[in-house]
Structures are given as C-alpha cells and as structure tokens.
Amino acid sequence: MESFVMAHELYTRTNQKIYFTGLALEALGRAEKGQAVNSPALLQAERESALFHLYGALLGLCHEIAGFYRLPQAGTRRAEELLTQEVLDAIAIPEMAELVELAHNRQTWLAQLLAAYNALYDPPRAPKKLKGDVTQPMILAVNLDAETESELTREELESWRQQLKGLAIRFREGLSEC
Helix, strand or coil: CCCCCCCCCCHHHHHHHHHHHHHHHHHHHHHHHCCCHHHHHHHHHHHHHHHHHHHHHHHHHHHHHHHHCCCCCCCCCCCHHCCHHHHHHHHHHHHHHHHHHHHHHCCCCHHHHHHHHCCCCCCCCCCCCCEEECCCCCCCCCCCCCCCCCCCCCHHHHHHHHHHHHHHHHHHHHHHHC
C-alpha cells in the first residue's frame, strides 16, 4: 500500500484534509451521476467522507493556530475544545476569535459544518408517523411546520471547503507576519 508522504508541519494536515475533501466531493459527483443499485449508499458514504475530512481540516487549522500561539490545548482531538470563549478569555487570539464567532452563530457555514459533523454520531431515528385524528378516522392530521431533514449537497460542501481554505490562507498570511 502506498502511503501519502507529508512534512511534519501543522499546516500539512490541514492541506491534506482540504485535498481529501476535494477527492470525496469528486467521488460524490460521480456517485450522483451513477445508476448503480447501491447509489443511495454511495451518495451517503461520499457525503459523510467529505464532511469527515472537512472537520479534519477545521481541526488542523485549529491546531495550526494553537501551535503558533503555544496554547496548552494544541493537541486536542476536538475542534470544539478550542472554539470556546474560555480559550479566548485566556489569551486574545484574533484568528481564534473569528473562528469562535463563526462557530457560535447558527447561520454561518462553520456552525452548520459543526452541526452536520456532530449529527453523524447521532443514533438513527425512525421517521415521524402522521398522527390520525380520532374523531375523523379517514383524515390524517399533517404538521406543515415539521422540518424535513435535507441532505447536504455537493455544492454546499464545496462552498464550506472553499470558505475553510480561504480562512486558512488568510490566517497563515497573518501568522507569518508576526
């Protein structure tokens, strides 16, 4: 088996994960075009793979920042452990402050990425059944406000990848000026 050779710098893991996300998104695109019997499984597998690598890229970027500033949490295995107000209260880090703000605002791509990644570990839930009205046995009550779970699109995942890549480039420029 051929191994992927990489330098032992913190930024290499981030770059590698961004690249792997791109590979997963290419495979997702091929799966979307395919007519295989197992297409639904392939779509889910590639979508989850892209999300897994995106989270890894985020964690890599957090490691880069934490390593540069020599934070005690620099070796954490969860990005969320660095994306806290407590970390910012200990030392003011502009790059981390931006990430924390993005992570804690539900409308942002980063908060959505974190939520989607964490949802991968939720136990499966049975679909909600329509409740029947006991006074009208033939009429079913339908809740129009119920949210349907939408699957992440390749375009949305690619957008998150580009956002993360842009942050990494911008943060590195700022860190190298110090």
